[in-house]
Amino acid sequence: MMLEATDVFVGYGDETVLRDVSLGVDAGEVLTVVGPSGTGKTTLLRLLSAFRPPESGTVAWEGTDLWSLSEEERLAVRRRMSMVFQEPSLFNAPVHRNVSYGRRVRQSWRTRLGSELRGLVGRESVSDPVRTALDAVGLADKADQNALSLSGGEAQRVAFARALAVDPDVIFLDEPTSNLDPRNTALLEEAIRQARRRGVGVVVATHDMHQAERLSDRVGFIYGGELVEVGPPERLFENPDDPRTAQFVAGELLYDEEADDGDSERPPVEQYPST
Numbered sequence: 001m002m003l004e005a006t007d008v009f010v011g012y013g014d015e016t017v018l019r020d021v022s023l024g025v026d027a028g029e030v031l032t033v034v035g036p037s038g039t040g041k042t043t044l045l046r047l048l049s050a051f052r053p054p055e056s057g058t059v060a061w062e063g064t065d066l067w068s069l070s071e072e073e074r075l076a077v078r079r080r081m082s083m084v085f086q087e088p089s090l091f092n093a094p095v096h097r098n099v100s101y102g103r104r105v106r107q108s109w110r111t112r113l114g115s116e117l118r119g120l121v122g123r124e125s126v127s128d129p130v131r132t133a134l135d136a137v138g139l140a141d142k143a144d145q146n147a148l149s150l151s152g153g154e155a156q157r158v159a160f161a162r163a164l165a166v167d168p169d170v171i172f173l174d175e176p177t178s179n180l181d182p183r184n185t186a187l188l189e190e191a192i193r194q195a196r197r198r199g200v201g202v203v204v205a206t207h208d209m210h211q212a213e214r215l216s217d218r219v220g221f222i223y224g225g226e227l228v229e230v231g232p233p234e235r236l237f238e239n240p241d242d243p244r245t246a247q248f249v250a251g252e253l254l255y256d257e258e259a260d261d262g263d264s265e266r267p268p269v270e271q272y273p274s275t
Ligand SMILES: Nc1ncnc2c1ncn2[C@@H]1O[C@H](COP(=O)(O)OP(=O)(O)OP(=O)(O)O)[C@@H](O)[C@H]1O
Pocket: 012, 017, 035, 036, 037, 038, 039, 040, 041, 042, 043, 044, 205, 259
């Protein structure tokens, strides 16, 4: 695996949030992490993206433990990754400036200064990687529009373009379409598939099982901080090994109460409201 967590435990204070999780992503695959709210999906993304170390276990990039590297070496690996959050967090500037942001922060100060100056005098051209990334999300025609004037769906697509523009090996998306309408969701999912075809590894955390079914090469189901099972979506959704997965698929596990009491033997059963 290109990026792989092995036997990791993660906690906040006294609370253990991930228990003995082993999961990785390869180049050119979409791995989806599903599970009820509060189950540890975001924590897993932060762990895989080397945002924080595990309490125990390892996170390895091409076989090298990320936390055995120097800070500088780890930063070099982190630059191979990009992250898209639920909130797109764009800034008050043209769309293309927002998309090129990740590229600029990865440049030397000299190149960056030149680019800032060209931006100030309005002579900045949209570079090819930025144009290609905007094309991928269907927003090339909005390159010069102020990012703050975009719709929520367009803004989320711009955030994905920004992640793509740095030419990453892995992209992490945390609930990327939870606020989007079906059209914007479909456009973003198509951009994700296109990234996969170009060899990017994609890790998506989502509540949306239908999205996981549409997009994934593999799905991991997390419950109570435990990776209950992982496999191709057809198997996981139609013929799961674990009764908890079946409950989740049937819409019976909505919240992660197990994370509160730490009892992994007897999962609570929550029902959708009947209305
Ligand atoms: N910085 C933090 N400090 C303390 N506890 C945290 C922190 N971040 C997350 N947690 C706790 O860890 C648990 C898992 O949170 P996490 O955000 O990983 O879940 P999630 O599956 O992504 O949830 P959601 O789907 O609602 O976003 C929760 O109980 C949460 O309260």
